[in-house]
Amino acid sequence: MKKTPDADFLIFDLGNVIIDIDYDKAIRLIKNELSDSHHSKVDQLYRTPFHFDYERGLIDSLTFRDAVRDYFEQSWPDEKVDELWNNLLGKIPAHRLELIKKLKQHFQVGVLSNTNLIHIHAVNDILLRDHGLKNFDPIFDWVFFSHEMGLAKPQAEIYEKMLTDLGTSSDRVVFFDDLPANIKGAADLGIHAVHVTGPNVIFDFFKDV
CATH class of the missing domain: 1.10.150 (DNA polymerase; domain 1)
Structure with a gap:
């Protein structure tokens, strides 16, 4: 494996990390x-x-x-x-879900996303249509959605609630997000935060897994 932080949890944003977004x-x-x-x-x-x-x-x-x-x-x-x-929702590329399945063999994996119920219903439709999945539950161990938590990134409270639910400390988590403000919010709490600036970032990060 590529040199990565010693961690137990890998947490991914949805937009432009797992699902393509076009604002x-x-x-x-x-x-x-x-x-x-x-x-x-x-x-x-x-x-x-x-x-x-x-x-x-x-x-x-x-x-x-x-x-x-x-x-x-x-x-x-x-x-x-x-x-x-x-209309902003795009594809969920199969190779991203395959990567998550592979990582799940070594880590606990999860989603932390600012989202809403209308988008999630549409995302679930995309999952069913393209991948035969009703939702993300078979892929991820943990699913944290802002609209269910009453909190949103980059509030410190949403990361703190996530850590509490995971039952872990910030140094045991690697977090992937496409927005600099969300990366800073996580990093300020000691979470190892990786800025996803393009479609290959997560694959490059785990290229030797």
């Missing part, structure tokens, strides 16, 4: 549904209070959909809101 595509497709006067709102969608509340599970999907409709002044049906919201 630009989602923003473009939402803008296609709106007049130019609303385009600046699309650019701020992922920074809205209702988005932050939704990924922390502080509001339910019905409330979130209503907030989207109000924000854009549209009367979209629920299905349209979900379609536009899920």
